[in-house]
Amino acid sequence: MVEMPKVILPAAEAAAPAPTFTGNRALQIEEPLIFEIGSAETSGVDFEEPAETETRLGGLERTDAIGLAGLSEPETMRHYVRLSQKNYSIDTGIFPLGSCTMKHNPRLNEKMARLPGFADIHPLQPEKTVQGALALMTELSRWLLELTGMHAIALSPKAGAHGEFCGMAAIKAALEARGEAETRRVVLVPVSAHGTNPATAAHLGFTVRAVEAEPDGTVSVDAVRAALGPDVAAMMLTNPNTCGLFEPHIREIADALHEAGVYLYCDGANFNAIAGKVRPGDLGADAMHINLHKTFSTPHGGGGPGAGPVVLSEALAAYAPVPFVRREGDAFRLVEHADDAPEGAAPFGRLAAFHGQMGMFVRALAYMMSHGADGIRQASEDAVLNANYVRARLADVLTQPFPEGAMHEVLFDDRFLKGTGVSTLDFAKALIDEGFHPMTVYFPLVVSGAMLIEPTESESKQSLDQFIDAVRALALAAKAGDAVRFTEAPRFAPRSRLDETRAARDPVLSYREKTPE
Amino acid sequence: MRYLPHTDADRRAMLDTNGIADIDALFAAVPEGALRRELPDLPRAQSEIAVERALSRLAARNVPASSVPFFAGAGAYKHHIPATVDHIIQRSEFMTAYTPYQPEIAQGTLQYLFEFQSQVAALTGMEVANASMYDGSTAAGEAVLMAHRVTRRSKAVVAGGVHPHYRAVIETVSRLGGFAVDARAVDPETSFDADADKDTSCIVVQMPDAFGRVADLSALAEKAHEAGALLVVVVTEAVSFGALKSPGAMGADIVVAEGQSIGNGLNFGGPYLGLFATRKKFVRQMPGRLCGETVDHDGRRGFVLTLSTREQHIRREKATSNICTNSGLCALAFTAHLTLLGEAGLKTLARINHANAVALAKTLGSVPGVEVITPAFFNEFTIRTPKLGAAVIDALADHGIIGGVPASRLWPDEPTLANAIVVAATETTTPDDIAAFRAALEEVLHG
Incomplete structure (x- = not known):
């Protein structure tokens, strides 16, 4: 093992940043808002004037000042490049956000998504002019169905939560077909679940019944049985769960649910731990969304766009929403309306205007083809190995609520900080000063001061060692009483700690609000 | 495999650190028989050349709009789309960042979101806008649900000129959520006609409508307001904001739009971005992420995600929406293109x-x-x-x-x-x- 050199200055000796006249600090440049540097007249785009001068706007011409600011092209470039330099990113370092799966984004995928044959086609141009796109969607479906062991797929959901809505809507449609939609109105959700799960259930008119976890962090069959009743429609379960643990009783739970006429919705946010190794269909899942932006590495883009295709069991396949692709001989067709659906299909409706996140489909398929079946399995194994390596090397200095069995992410709590005057948040901010993006903090809610670390398979052993060494050094510093290093962090980021309370108390959400009318 | 950094020696050393002999020891919780020994029935790893060749062949079977x-x-x-826009959105620091949960190292994302919200509010003639939705159609569905929350009513009236796919999305989320939709006849002559009664939370109208027609919505807004309902205006062509009187100026209470036209390619229907704007008094009923201005510990201006007590990760089943992801990078394309345009x-x-x-x-x-x-x-x-x-x-x-x-x-x-x-x-x-x-x-x- 290569131990990285540790140069740790006591806080008192760390150089306080000397003020500059500009507020800039070398490569860190203060950047105003476009509204403060641009003008209504400036434009960075040149146009050719059209010959036509007649207008047919029906007297609705916009005559007011809109309130936009323009910049020339070089100013625009500089503005956004300077802003970009205030961001942490995967390309600059490990991004170990648990539950978020921040893995490498291959640029081949970007190049493929930008081929004019994919990027420059209209969702409503004639089918015969988009056969390659429909073939790609069919091929993506084949990969996802094979990896999940499921029966049917809906590609249109635009993100994970949208996929949850899709899967739960299919369950609701199936219950309607059984004549039980009115009686089965409860959805079971473990307390450790992502917030999207209960929110999705509520938006479909279900009520949420919480299921407590066992002391080992997993859900027991008895707890599920105790929560079951004739009023239960479905259970939403994340596996591996948000504590990073594989639910060992998943099959018995699925059997118990199915015996009671209840569907199992699997939150696929953590599918990246098991892809190529375990098929959710073999475990009894009836529906699962797949976050292409997690498991299959389409870029997170600072919060989107995502993509959340949903795979369905045989019991739910008929209810997949429109639109979907159908193969007819050598040709591919889009089914865009329920009336047009094949015999036996009963689509529950439509979730979005068009066919889904095509740009993300191209990227995800390029990722899967590059890895292949063997590489996808290896990626899952490396992701799990990396998390467990982090766990093994931090076990003696941090505290773990569930010391056994981490999968692709490892959960710590804040007991190791007890009495130090340092909180989980302080600890995270101190990691920023050390040059790392912090782990996910305060999630899952079921443990005190949670720190959830997901390194992903993209990190080398050397990278992991650097991160681990920094966490170890900070843990030791906190225990040694060096609280200032934490409570005043971050000191070297583009901003020191931001006042979130003030932002929420009197929200300023746009530039114009502050300008006197 | 070119994306995986470990050598077999690394893997061996890391297994040793864990005191285990085999990777499958870490999959011990998987039930008997479910841990697959054989590889999935899919092709093996391919080189960059091979993947590029295969996908280019598929792309060549489509007819690009520009051709x-x-x-x-x-x-x-x-x-x-100006070349500058595509360069900006491919900056590593934007493209490979996460949702700005650690604002001190995400001011780049947060500042452009604040600029984006400001631009969207100005375009639509509204007071506040959120940090984007999945697309225009899903934003329309969320607008209807928000109108129900604001008015405590449960029926939406959808004018005949609303894009049929948008109407279908509204009908789907409404039916599944237990709400009513009164969709008016589809007729190019009467595509803006609608009215509201005491159960109506909102009138949804599109402008320009799905036939392309434009009309003054002021009278319709008055009709909605007299009945205690909101006017939701849908716009599918964002460039029209530069030519037509803003929905806000005609009395809209919520404006939702498809933002694809500015900065974003056709992409066969996605990813796109939804614009969502409303009056400030309704801000706590809005769905989606909001970026707000604040100061740091040293008094310097900075930006954070705010009013998150509306959102699913805090409020869970009581959240205004289940939305977690937005369209961050598409919003950056929009905001950069609009900055270039001015x-x-x-x-x-x-x-x-x-x-x-x-x-x-x-x-x-x-x-x-x-x-x-x-x-x-x-x-x-x-x-x-x-x-x-x-x-x-x-x-x-x-x-x-x-x-x-x-x-x-x-x-x-x-x-x-x-x-x-x-x-x-x-x-x-x-x-x-x-x-x-x-x-x-x-x-x-x-x-």
């Missing part, structure tokens, strides 16, 4: 779009048997021909022209629209394109 005279719109529009550039762009559409309408209207049925429009209008719209579009495609979207594809249940075609022009439309369209249409109709 032919192109007139399809109906909710997605072919506009020019106010003057957007107005010019909108003027050119309109001028080209007027020129196209004059030309197509002069083809014998073709009638332009949209009296006032922005960059899109509807024509009626003596033949079935779908057949005309299919034949035009054989002539190398994508001549618009047949109304029968949008409204298959409306026989009166069987011969109608929705046609769009943008700044990318050339006089040669228009001449080619005219020649091919004459050939198809009368040849």
Whole structure:
């Protein structure tokens, strides 16, 4: 093992940043808002004037000042490049956000998504002019169905939560077909679940019944049985769960649910731990969304766009929403309306205007083809190995609520900080000063001061060692009483700690609000 | 495998650190039989060259919009995207960042979101906008749910001119959530007609409507407000904000729009971005992420995600929406393109779009048997021909022209629209394109 050199200055000796006249600090440049540097007249785009001068706007011409600011092209470039330099990113370092799966984004995928044959086609141009796109969607479906062991797929959901809505809507449609939609109105959700799960259930008119976890962090069959009743429609379960643990009783739970006429919705946010190794269909899942932006590495883009295709069991396949692709001989067709659906299909409706996140489909398929079946399995194994390596090397200095069995992410709590005057948040901010993006903090809610670390398979052993060494050094510093290093962090980021309370108390959400009318 | 850094020696050393002999020891919790020994029945790893070859072959089976005279719109529009925009969104620090949960090292994302919200509020003529939604149609669904929360009513009236896919999304989320939708007749003559009663939370209207028609919404807004309902205005062509009186100025309470037209490619329907704006008094009922201004510990201006007590990760089943992801990078493309355009550039762009559409309408209207049925429009209008719209579009495609979207594809249940075609022009439309369209249409109709 290569131990990285540790140069740790006591806080008192760390150089306080000397003020500059500009507020800039070398490569860190203060950047105003476009509204403060641009003008209504400036434009960075040149146009050719059209010959036509007649207008047919029906007297609705916009005559007011809109309130936009323009910049020339070089100013625009500089503005956004300077802003970009205030961001942490995967390309600059490990991004170990648990539950978020921040893995490498291959640029081949970007190049493929930008081929004019994919990027420059209209969702409503004639089918015969988009056969390659429909073939790609069919091929993506084949990969996802094979990896999940499921029966049917809906590609249109635009993100994970949208996929949850899709899967739960299919369950609701199936219950309607059984004549039980009115009686089965409860959805079971473990307390450790992502917030999207209960929110999705509520938006479909279900009520949420919480299921407590066992002391080992997993859900027991008895707890599920105790929560079951004739009023239960479905259970939403994340596996591996948000504590990073594989639910060992998943099959018995699925059997118990199915015996009671209840569907199992699997939150696929953590599918990246098991892809190529375990098929959710073999475990009894009836529906699962797949976050292409997690498991299959389409870029997170600072919060989107995502993509959340949903795979369905045989019991739910008929209810997949429109639109979907159908193969007819050598040709591919889009089914865009329920009336047009094949015999036996009963689509529950439509979730979005068009066919889904095509740009993300191209990227995800390029990722899967590059890895292949063997590489996808290896990626899952490396992701799990990396998390467990982090766990093994931090076990003696941090505290773990569930010391056994981490999968692709490892959960710590804040007991190791007890009495130090340092909180989980302080600890995270101190990691920023050390040059790392912090782990996910305060999630899952079921443990005190949670720190959830997901390194992903993209990190080398050397990278992991650097991160681990920094966490170890900070843990030791906190225990040694060096609280200032934490409570005043971050000191070297583009901003020191931001006042979130003030932002929420009197929200300023746009530039114009502050300008006197 | 080129994306995986470990050597077998690394893996061995790391297994040793864990005190285990085999990786499957870490999968011990997987039930008996579910841990697969055999590989999935899928191809093995491929080189970059091989993947590029295979995907390029698929891409070549599609007809890109820029390769032919192109007139399809109906909710997605072919506009020019400056090269600068695509460079900016591919900056590593933007593209490979996460949602800005650690604001001190995400000021780049947060500041552009604040700029984006400011631009969207200005365009729509509203007070506040969120940091984007998945697309225009899902934003429309969320707008209806928000109107229900604001008014504590449970029925939405949807005017006949709302894009049929948007209407379908509204109907789907409403039906599944236990709410009512009163969808009005689809008729190009009455596409803005609607009214509200005491159960109505909102009137949803599209402007320009799905036939391309424009109309003043002020009277409709008054009608909605008199009944205690909100007016939700849907816009599918964001460039129109540069030419037409803003929805806010006509009395809208919530404005939702598809932002694809500014900065984002066609992409066969996604990823796009939804714009969502409203009055400040409703801000705590809004769905989605919001970025707000604040100061740091040293008193310097900075930005954070705010009012998150509305959101699912805090409120769980009581959240205003289940949304977690937005369209961050698409919003950056939008905001960078709009910064390049500026106010003057957007107005010019909108003027050119309109001028080209007027020129196209004059030309197509002069083809014998073709009638332009949209009296006032922005960059899109509807024509009626003596033949079935779908057949005309299919034949035009054989002539190398994508001549618009047949109304029968949008409204298959409306026989009166069987011969109608929705046609769009943008700044990318050339006089040669228009001449080619005219020649091919004459050939198809009368040849």
